[in-house]
Amino acid sequence: MIAYGNESKSVRLEKIIKQEIAPKLEALAGPFTEKCIEYIISNSKLKQVAKDQYIEDNGSYEDGHLIYLYSGIAGSFYCPDLSSKTVVTRLWKKDEIMVDVNSFISKEDRIESIQMLEDGEIISIGYYQLKAAINEFPELHKLFPYLLIEREKYYIFYHHLLKLTVEERVNLFLKHNPTLINRINKDAIAQHLGMSRCRFSTAYSQYKLNKYN
Structure with a gap:
């Protein structure tokens, strides 16, 4: 034991x-x-x-x-x-x-x-x-x-999320899950949001620019 x-x-x-x-x-x-x-x-x-x-x-x-x-x-x-x-x-x-x-x-x-x-x-x-x-x-x-x-x-929320633009999906996800980005593989987040890792990275970079400017 x-x-x-x-x-x-x-x-x-x-x-x-x-x-x-x-x-x-x-x-x-x-x-x-x-x-x-x-x-x-x-x-x-x-x-x-x-x-x-x-x-x-x-x-x-x-x-x-x-x-x-x-x-x-x-x-x-x-x-x-x-x-x-x-x-x-x-x-x-x-x-x-x-x-x-x-x-x-x-x-x-x-x-x-x-x-x-x-x-x-x-x-x-x-x-x-x-x-x-x-x-x-x-x-x-x-x-x-x-x-x-x-x-x-x-699932109602999730299906609504998937209908948004890439940028809106990333913004809404990070609003509800502010710490996950630093804890898990970003590939999993991109898959969850229905986008490629490349598109997620671009949208996330824009999110950080908007947040800190």
Whole structure:
């Protein structure tokens, strides 16, 4: 068992869920019973993950996970076909919950994979463990409508973003994500914004000129 300072991984996982994650989820869905929290702890895994590591591959809904990004940056992506470039549909940040809600509810295959864009830590729970938790603990039912609404809101925003000019896309992205530019590969940002690295670099240079002049 890997130790983090003087704490084992299991002790640290329990502390993170009880002191940090559970209060945030309760703010969305209402109070959780102690039994529910203990179930989440016993069926979750805390993992250190490295930059470029895949933390979720596309595939069957049964192989999917709900992943809490405790630290780091990750990107969701897919390839429309074998000859197409990678489409980075979302950049995930600390404390965000990554789960394909539609796949979980409809039992459809997941088309997106998730890759770490910098070192970090994740807490994950598998499909069957999550399904059993929802069946046993009614308080968890309220989480999925929230996650579904959040997902839809994001994709409405993202599709709006892609309709803007190159310069407008870069400006809006940096307005909402001012620190990411210094943390992750700019290729991932360019792919997310639907442009080449060259066009992104030109627009970013103009953004800096406008900002500091």
